[in-house]
Amino acid sequence: MLDTISFSQKQRLAYIDFSLLFKGVIYRQDVINRFEVGLSAATRDLNIYKELAPDNLHYDARERRYFQTPQFKPVFEHDARRTLTKLANDISDGFDAIGDIHFPVESPSSLNVPDIFIVARLVQAILNNKAVNVIYTSLSSGSGSRELVPHAIVDNGLRWHVRAFDRKTQSFRDFVLTRISKVTIKDSPEQQEQAQADAEWQRLIPLQLVPHPKNVEHPTAIEMDYGMENSQLLIQVRAAMAGYLLRRWNVDCTERGTLKGAEYQLWLQNRFTLNNVDNLAIAPGYGKGGNR
Known part of the structure; x- marks a missing residue:
């Protein structure tokens, strides 16, 4: 037909x-x-x-x-x-x-692609403000049932995850989509389980990015790459996403810009703004020579 x-x-x-x-x-x-x-x-x-x-x-x-x-x-x-x-x-x-129009633009291949039907059920739950029961396989505890209240699907640069309130730990966490094997839509969440109560998600922090002071010989090239003004790029990001962004762009987060290597072309100049942000273990150099 x-x-x-x-x-x-x-x-x-x-x-x-x-x-x-x-x-x-x-x-x-x-x-x-x-x-x-x-x-x-x-x-x-x-x-x-x-x-x-x-x-x-x-x-x-x-x-x-x-x-x-x-x-x-x-x-x-x-x-x-x-x-x-x-x-x-x-x-x-x-x-x-x-068969939509295919534009001649390519991006790097993704090594992990989530099951589209898992994504669909989670999106439904988010749009209809529902909790879900999922089968989740973690690195630390293997497969098990979890009750989550999802509120956002997020691309962290390397893989997709869902931001959700975890009823087991009573906290907001990130769950990798490819590790979810089943989703069942459940009841409506309590107020403290919804996105408005996710402090790290709601809090915006400023990141002041500048050309790396030691690794970049011609900083003008980096300024052009990122459309910097006055030799800096100032962006606002969710606290819950800060670590992912800093890792994705290989931003040197050491106190004095001491990471060496051609991959570190940016330095975080206002490192102090990251105080009390939870997911910074993955930020390049954040644990070196500073307040953590």
Whole structure:
């Protein structure tokens, strides 16, 4: 049936498929607003989708919207890498599943790609403000059941993780997506388990990055690379993300810029701002010659 459908209608069907997979729900008005089509056209698209996959959705007349069913299986194949990038940039279309335009731009290959269905369940839980039960395999304790309250999916530069309140330790933590093998959506969280209570997530800290004082012979090149003004780049980051960013960009976090090597082209000039930030064990040189 898909072979006889126009490209523009495939786009709308892919959008319906994407919304059901990641949001668990779709309104007829969503299709109307996204594609600027009329009510009859949106209704026709949803009916065609239901013909293609009758077990994927059910209509709730009271709420006037379609819900994902427990038997849901996507009609289109959503590429994990592209979909994660789109989710990170708030692009919810699913067009890559129907052969979207491929731009001649490449990025380094990722060694670990999360299961797209695990991501979808977590995104649903976040959007609907629900807790989840997961099977998680950690390096220290192996596989086990955990109850989490997720509030963000994050790319830390090397891998994807979910930021969540862990009911076992009663704290907010990061959980690697590829180590989650099952997700079951549960109850609504308590107030102290939600994103607003995640102090490290809510707290913004300034990072003052400058060309490395010892490793860079021509600092102007580094200033151009990062669009620096007055020989510095000042950015605000979440405290929970600071360590990841500093590691990703190989920022020397020693007190006097003493790390050697061509990979250290940036130095953190205002190191004192990192006081009382939790995840800095991974920041290059942070434990050397300073207040930790």
